[in-house]
Amino acid sequence: MPGKDAADTACSTIARSRRCGTGSLEGVARVVVLDYGSGNLRSAERALERAGADVEVTSDRRAALEADGLVVPGVGAFSACMDGLRAAGGDGIVDRRLADERPTLGICVGMQILFERGVEHGVHAEGVGQWPGTVERLHAEVLPHMGWNEVSPPEGTTLFADMDPDTRFYFVHSFAVRKWETASSETSRAPLVTWGEHGEPFVAAVEHGALSATQFHPEKSGEAGTRLLRNWLGGL
Amino acid sequence: MAVAVRVIPCLDVDAGRVVKGVNFTNLVDAGDPVELAEVYNAEGADELTFLDVTASSADRETTYDVVRRTAEQVFIPLTVGGGVRSPDDIDRLLRAGADKVSLNTAAIARPELLRESSQRFGAQCVVLSVDARRVPEGGTPTPSGFEVTTHGGRQGTGICAVEWAQRGEELGVGEILLNSMDADGTKAGFDLEMLRAVRAAVQVPLIASGGAGAVEHFAPAVHAGADAVLAASVFHFGQLRVDEVKEAMRAEGITVR
Numbered sequence: 001m002p003g004k005d006a007a008d009t010a011c012s013t014i015a016r017s018r019r020c021g022t023g024s025l026e027g028v029a030r031v032v033v034l035d036y037g038s039g040n041l042r043s044a045e046r047a048l049e050r051a052g053a054d055v056e057v058t059s060d061r062r063a064a065l066e067a068d069g070l071v072v073p074g075v076g077a078f079s080a081c082m083d084g085l086r087a088a089g090g091d092g093i094v095d096r097r098l099a100d101e102r103p104t105l106g107i108c109v110g111m112q113i114l115f116e117r118g119v120e121h122g123v124h125a126e127g128v129g130q131w132p133g134t135v136e137r138l139h140a141e142v143l144p145h146m147g148w149n150e151v152s153p154p155e156g157t158t159l160f161a162d163m164d165p166d167t168r169f170y171f172v173h174s175f176a177v178r179k180w181e182t183a184s185s186e187t188s189r190a191p192l193v194t195w196g197e198h199g200e201p202f203v204a205a206v207e208h209g210a211l212s213a214t215q216f217h218p219e220k221s222g223e224a225g226t227r228l229l230r231n232w233l234g235g236l
Numbered sequence: 237m238a239v240a241v242r243v244i245p246c247l248d249v250d251a252g253r254v255v256k257g258v259n260f261t262n263l264v265d266a267g268d269p270v271e272l273a274e275v276y277n278a279e280g281a282d283e284l285t286f287l288d289v290t291a292s293s294a295d296r297e298t299t300y301d302v303v304r305r306t307a308e309q310v311f312i313p314l315t316v317g318g319g320v321r322s323p324d325d326i327d328r329l330l331r332a333g334a335d336k337v338s339l340n341t342a343a344i345a346r347p348e349l350l351r352e353s354s355q356r357f358g359a360q361c362v363v364l365s366v367d368a369r370r371v372p373e374g375g376t377p378t379p380s381g382f383e384v385t386t387h388g389g390r391q392g393t394g395i396c397a398v399e400w401a402q403r404g405e406e407l408g409v410g411e412i413l414l415n416s417m418d419a420d421g422t423k424a425g426f427d428l429e430m431l432r433a434v435r436a437a438v439q440v441p442l443i444a445s446g447g448a449g450a451v452e453h454f455a456p457a458v459h460a461g462a463d464a465v466l467a468a469s470v471f472h473f474g475q476l477r478v479d480e481v482k483e484a485m486r487a488e489g490i491t492v493r
Contacts, residue, residue, distance in 0.1 A: 042333050046308050076358030142463060144360055144410050146441045147239040148282055148493045168240060168493045170313060172335075172360045172410075197237040220313050220335065222277070 028054045029236045032067035035059045036088035038081050039073030039110065040219070047219035051229035064093045068236040070102070074109030078118030078135055078175065079125035081109045091128050094211075098130065101210045103236050108173060111206070111213030115177055130211055131191065132181040133203075137174055140199025144174040149216075151204040153194040159207055159214070159231050160194065167224045169204075169216035176202035176215055240493040241485060242282035242464035243454075243478050244315075244443065245471040247272055250289050252298030254472075269302050273310045276471065279478040281312065282493055285338075285466060288318030300332045307333025317365055317413075323353050330357060338363035338413055341386055344393060344400075347407060354408030362411075363443075364404035368397035368430060369417040380433050389417030397430070398437045405438045412438060413466065416446035423449025423470070426457040435461025451476060451484035458490050 031053040033044045041057050048055045048071065056063060064070055072090065074081045085091055094114075097104050106114050113127045118135040127135070138145060148168035153160035160167075180193050180203060189209050196204030196215065205214045212232060218225035248255040253267045273284050284306070288299045296319070303316055316329050317338030326337045337357075343350050343364060354362045371383045371392070378396035385392055401412050414434055416427035426447045435442055444462035448454065454465050470476040482492040 040307075040330065040333065040335060042304075042331075043307055043311070043335070047311050050311070075360060141439070142441055143439055144441065145239060146360070146411060147242050147463070149239045150237050152237070171239070172313075174359070198239060217313075220311060222312050225311060 028052065029068045029233045030054050030056070031069040031071060031233070031236075032060075032064045033057045033071045033073060034064055034088070034090055034093070036090050037084045039075050039107070041073060044071055044073050044107065044219045047225060048229055048233075051226050051233055053229075053233050059088045061089055061093060064090075065096055065102075068103070069233065070094075070097055070104045072104065072106045072110035072113075074107065074111075074113060076109060078109060078112055078120050078127070079123055082113050082118075082125050082127060085113060085128070094128055094130070098210055103210050103212070103232070105232055106211075106213035107219070108215060108217055111215055112173075112175065112177070114206075114211070114213055118175065120175060131206065131208070133177045133179065135175050135177055138176050138178065138199055138202060144172055145176075145198040146172045148221075149196055149198065151194050151196045151216075153205070154192045157192055157194065157207060158235050159205060159212060159228050161231050163224070163227060169214070169218065169221040169224055169228075171196070171198070171204075171216045173215060178202050238491045239463075240282065240491050241458050241462070242443075243280070243481050243485075243492070244283045244285055244464055244466040245276045245281050245478060246285040246287055246445070246466050246468040247472070248287050248289050248468060249299065249302060249318075251292070251295040252290075252302050255289060270305045270309055273306045273314075276478060277310045277312055280482055280493065281478050283313045283315065283464070284310065285315045285317065287468075288316060290319065300328060303329060303332040303334050315363055317363070322349070323356050326353055326357060326361075330361065334361075336361045336363050336411070338365040339409075340365040340367065343404070344384060344386060344395070347403060350404055350407035350409055354410070359408050359410035362409045363413055364401070364409040364411070365413040365415065366397055366401055366404075366434075367415045367417050382430055382433065385417050389420065398433050401434045402437050405440050409440065411441045411443065413443040413445055419447030420445075421469075422447055425449065425453040426460070426462070426465075428456055428460040431457060431460040431462055448476070451481050454481050455485050455488035455490055458485065458488075 112135040114130045115133045191208035194205035218228045313335040315336040316334040321342045376394035380398035382397035384395040419427040441463040443464040444457040445466040448467040
């Protein structure tokens with residue numbers, strides 16, 4: 001199977017170029033998928049393994065803080081995800097990791113909750129607030145936005161490096177960030193915003209220092225998703 | 237930039253095995269759903285659907301095992317339907333690795349099941365599967381002329397198929413799988429009239445099912461309003477390949493992956 005061969009190659013490349021701490025497989029990126037009661041954790045785990053990571057699914061704070069990479073999944077309602085994340089102390093874990101510039105990746109609602117707030121069915125909920133902006137219902141003829149769509153990554157992207165412009169990823173969501181509210185122009189490292197479109201433009205991915213996120217599901221996006229995860233692992 | 241129309245092969249699974257014979261070559265075990273899932277994935281399937289036709293509840297454990305093994309091998313969305321009765325059934329399937337679960341008979345018996353499921357797991361993973369037909373002569377008339385059926389299309393319910401799809405949307409389902417029991421098995425094409433009627437009534441994505449027999453049958457279903465097309469036997473018996481279907485749709489100007 002070509003996918004397996006490619007994963008093996010990626011593994012050995014990482015193994016040659018990295019030396020990780022003790023207690024892990026030597027040279028392989030250690031990734032924790034944060035288990036706070038939301039998301040298809042098993043799929044995320046397997047897709048990351050396939051991309052070459054040593055993966056643990058856990059809600060353990062220490063493991064989540066110490067991992068080379070942290071993945072924050074999430075499906076369902078914004079407010080329910082936020083409640084779950086807070087109950088598991090996940091918001092504090094993300095804060096702490098970013099203060100230490102440790103790579104963190106949000107997926108789907110795991111991306112949405114990184115913004116300031118969400119509005120679903122008239123219910124306003126506060127997000128983690130790493131980025132300015134509001135998650136709200138898309139204006140489109142057919143919702144949820146369900147299926148494979150293209151995205152427009154900016155110059156300098158790491159996540160989408162070496163991918164064809166017509167690469168498609170699997171989306172399933174009705175809510176999204178429809179406007180990027182630029183933070184202070186003094187920001188030293190401006191976020192790299194990747195846009196998607198369904199009825200109107202929306203934020204499909206963000207890369208901002210140690211914090212990255214995708215509105216689509218790389219773990220369900222076949223070969224394209226594996227490449228994206230491998231790109232992320234390559235930066236750990 | 238537009239979302240691609242999805243082509244979804246459906247596998248009937250009985251006690252963990254694929255139902256009926258298969259023509260695929262180069263398979264170690266043609267009855268293994270996981271191997272077939274990999275074949276479809278390699279041909280470009282955008283999603284997979286398992287329809288669990290297992291009669292005995294004792295054998296349903298094998299379904300969870302099949303879902304688990306498939307989700308570990310194939311990294312595209314997987315929907316599982318058939319015999320799903322409760323939110324706990326859904327929970328088990330999602331935990332096994334399903335991304336979406338389709339509800340049919342149990343939702344007809346108790347529509348609130350749709351709301352409960354959507355609230356607990358999110359609209360994105362709840363699919364309402366509607367087996368519908370034209371109201372036969374002597375049957376109870378419905379506003380749309382289409383009625384919901386049970387028992388594989390053998391029993392009419394008198395429920396209007398279009399109103400039922402709308403109700404499903406109101407109750408929070410994220411998608412509707414519309415199976416035409418009139419077209420099913422005919423290989424004469426999808427039921428375009430029924431697709432148009434349901435499309436006009438709901439905003440959620442609509443999957444066309446029933447009647448596919450040739451590559452040129454798929455584009456008209458999309459033009460009638462389908463966001464995705466599903467077929468079982470034509471893929472299953474190797475009469476059509478997923479990539480051929482996509483090529484034919486692309487030639488008609490439809491966006492495919």
